[in-house]
Amino acid sequence: xxxxxxxxxxxxxxxxxxxLVAPLTADAASKDSPLICWTLPSLMNRFLESHVAxxxxxxxxxxxxxxxxxxxxDPTESLLTESEYAALEKRVGTLxxxxxxxxxxxxDRLKADQLKWHKQMEGYVRETLSAPDLQxxxxxxxxxxxxxxxxxxTPAERDELRRKLLHFQLxxxxxxxxxLDEAKKRLIHRxxxxxxxxxxxxxxxxxxxxxxxxxxxxxxxxxxxxxxxLEDFRISMNLSLEGIGAVLGSRDGYTVxxxxxxxxxxxxxxxxxxxDKIIAVAQGDRGEPVDVIDMxxxxxxxxxxxxxxxxVKLTVLxxxxxxxxxxxxxxxxxxxxxxxxxxxxWQEETVNGRKLKLAIIELPSFYGGRRDGGGRDCTxxxxxxxxxxxxxxxxxxxxxxxxxxxxxxxxxxxxxxFFLHRGPVVAIDxxxxxxxxLADDDGxxxxxxxxxxxxxxxxxxxxxxxxxxxxxxx
Numbered sequence: 001x002x003x004x005x006x007x008x009x010x011x012x013x014x015x016x017x018x019x020l021v022a023p024l025t026a027d028a029a030s031k032d033s034p035l036i037c038w039t040l041p042s043l044m045n046r047f048l049e050s051h052v053a054x055x056x057x058x059x060x061x062x063x064x065x066x067x068x069x070x071x072x073x074d075p076t077e078s079l080l081t082e083s084e085y086a087a088l089e090k091r092v093g094t095l096x097x098x099x100x101x102x103x104x105x106x107x108d109r110l111k112a113d114q115l116k117w118h119k120q121m122e123g124y125v126r127e128t129l130s131a132p133d134l135q136x137x138x139x140x141x142x143x144x145x146x147x148x149x150x151x152x153x154t155p156a157e158r159d160e161l162r163r164k165l166l167h168f169q170l171x172x173x174x175x176x177x178x179x180l181d182e183a184k185k186r187l188i189h190r191x192x193x194x195x196x197x198x199x200x201x202x203x204x205x206x207x208x209x210x211x212x213x214x215x216x217x218x219x220x221x222x223x224x225x226x227x228x229x230l231e232d233f234r235i236s237m238n239l240s241l242e243g244i245g246a247v248l249g250s251r252d253g254y255t256v257x258x259x260x261x262x263x264x265x266x267x268x269x270x271x272x273x274x275x276d277k278i279i280a281v282a283q284g285d286r287g288e289p290v291d292v293i294d295m296x297x298x299x300x301x302x303x304x305x306x307x308x309x310x311x312v313k314l315t316v317l318x319x320x321x322x323x324x325x326x327x328x329x330x331x332x333x334x335x336x337x338x339x340x341x342x343x344x345x346w347q348e349e350t351v352n353g354r355k356l357k358l359a360i361i362e363l364p365s366f367y368g369g370r371r372d373g374g375g376r377d378c379t380x381x382x383x384x385x386x387x388x389x390x391x392x393x394x395x396x397x398x399x400x401x402x403x404x405x406x407x408x409x410x411x412x413x414x415x416x417x418f419f420l421h422r423g424p425v426v427a428i429d430x431x432x433x434x435x436x437x438l439a440d441d442d443g444x445x446x447x448x449x450x451x452x453x454x455x456x457x458x459x460x461x462x463x464x465x466x467x468x469x470x471x472x473x474x
Contacts, residue, residue, distance in 0.1 A: 035204040035211075035226070037104035044100070044214055047222070052431050054218050057096070064217035066092045072209055073110065077146040078162050079117040082153045099210070107206050111198070118195040124162055125191045129170075129184040136180060137167045144168070186252050193253055197296060228298060237367050237407060238375025239337040243305040244312065244330045246272060253294040254279070257316075264335045271328040273318065278304075280315035285329045289315060306332045340364060341376055344385040346392075359394035361385050366407030366415070378407070379414040386418060386446040397447055402456040413438045418446035 048054055054061055070089050074080050080088060095106045128134065142164045143149040152158035166187065173183035204226070211224040225233060235241045245264015249256050254277040266272040280289040281303045292300045304312055313329045347358045361382060369375020389397060409426070416425045417440030424439045 034202075035207045037099075037207070038102045040099050040104070040207060040211065041102060043211055043224075047215060047218060049432065050430065051218050051222070052429070055431070057100070061217060062093065062096055065096055065214055068216050069095075069210060069213040072213060073114050074117070075146065076165065077149070077151050078158065078165055079121060080151075081155060081158055082151045085151055095210075104207075107203070107210070111201060111206060115195070115198050118191075118198050121162070122191045122195045124159070125166060126188050128163065128166060129188055134184070136170055136174060138171070140164050140167045142168045189252055193294060196294065200296065228302070234369075235337075236340075236365065238369030239340055239367050240369065240375040241305065241335050241337070242308045243332055243335055244269075244272070244314075245333070245335040246304075248278070248297065248301060248304075250297040254317075255292055255295070255297060255300045261335055261337070261339075263338075265330050265333040266328075268333075269328065269330045271326065272314065272316065272330070276316040276318050276326075278314050278316050279325075282313040282315075284311050285313055287313065289313070308332055308334050336376070338376070341367070342378055342381040342385060344388060346394075356395040357393065358396050358398060359385075359389035359392075360398045360400055361389070362400045362403075363415075364403050365405055366409075366411040368408045368411045378411050382415050383418065383446060389447065394447075394449065396450040396452070398452045398454055400454045402454050404455075410438070413440070416440060417442065417444075419448075419451065421445060 044057075048056060057065075066089050070085065070092050073088065074085065077085075091106065091110065095110070098104065098106055149161075152161050169187055169190075170180070170183050173186060174180060178186065208224060208226040208229075215222040215224045244266040245261035246257050246266045247259040247261065249258045257272060257274050257276045257278065259274055260267050260272055278300065279291065279293050281292055281300065282289040283303075283306075290303065292303070304314070306312060310332050311329055312332060313327060316326050316328065318324050318326060342361060342363045345360050345362070347360055349356050349358055363378060363382060366378055367375075368377045368379065386397075409428070413425045420440045422440055422443050424437045427435055427437045429435045
């Protein structure tokens with residue numbers, strides 16, 4: 001498949017095959033241009049124009065779209081019975097035809113119904129867990145994969161599934177050391193937040209979800225990037241961002257600092273610590289604080305990120321002998337995510353009585369940003385690590401791509417060239433463009449010793465380029 005990121009409208013990007021990325025335009029997606037109904041047909045058509053297998057929406061493709069989008073509305077299969085879900089699938093089938101004609105009213109009705117289903121679920125959870133005599137049922141057996149269990153046929157079967165899910169989730173809290181009464185409160189709050197997130201969905205969120213289901217129906221490696229998704233992708237490729245340098249997570253409605261990035265703005269400031277709970281964010285040292293308790297994590301992150309040199313004020317709760325509140329004003333800076341970059345480590349092995357030094361290069365993704373004006377580039381990072389391996393006289397090399405989930409195709413080709421004298425590395429093809437062979441032409445070999453490439457099921461297929469035959473080199 002020819003892989004593309006294609007800008008169709010300022011609102012969003014298409015992203016086909018996460019490992020093979022070739023921008024059709026240098027323009028950036030704009031968060032100021034929301035996704036709207038009349039743009040959906042052209043976006044869908046652009047997917048079809050670029051795909052090698054699907055050129056139109058056939059009955060088979062429509063069935064796949066229906067399945068994937070309906071599953072998004074009831075992912076745990078605990079909201080709807082079998083007959084209710086069948087009715088939902090019919091509605092989604094009609095929705096696809098409506099969208100192609102530029103009609104999107106059904107999205108609003110589906111959101112209203114989805115909110116109703118979640119409110120019903122939330123009510124069931126609150127009623128069940130508020131019973132004073134409720135004890136954890138340790139005899140429950142639950143198939144946790146929804147795809148491997150039958151959908152409930154009746155409301156009674158649905159309620160039994162819900163009961164099992166609740167006890168399973170309670171057991172997870174208790175296993176982690178939470179008291180049962182506290183676990184009940186936290187689980188009720190979790191379902192309240194789920195309902196709230198459904199209610200907070202914007203029209204653009206809903207349209208993005210539909211387009212992503214449409215893209216996934218084409219093949220498992222095709223997806224749709226909203227503007228937020230694209231920003232996250234660029235960060236993962238550049239291994240750099242502008243912000244405070246903190247890894248954040250969400251727990252029970254709180255945004256929790258999981259890690260302060262070494263060398264980042266927050267680390268240099270010295271105030272913020274792991275496990276701090278962020279409860280308010282203000283822009284600048286005099287801005288109006290915004291309460292972020294129970295706010296979606298992506299929205300909190302959006303408020304904390306910002307241009308280098310600007311300030312953000314965080315109000316945090318810190319648990320010690322007593323809970324304390326602190327305010328920190330941090331000046332944003334460019335953050336180098338070097339922990340996610342290529343690394344070199346050494347391992348000694350004894351073979352036939354001889355001690356050998358093995359250089360192990362771990363490459364978690366084919367990242368790259370310098371061609372776009374900033375960030376790290378895995379090609380240069382790996383080149384430097386190979387120079388170090390040669391300088392320290394490595395007896396052999398293991399290139400570890402076992403956790404490599406993909407990235408830039410050209411980076412994979414360039415790294416393959418480090419081990420090839422010359423020759424083709426990979427060919428790309430598409431429905432409307434001629435085949436193109438990407439080759440190594442410089443003739444320079446960065447490492448010519450014994451080498452093994454380690455891959456796994458999780459490795460992107462671009463890793464195959466990294467494990468290309470050495471074309472006669474030893």
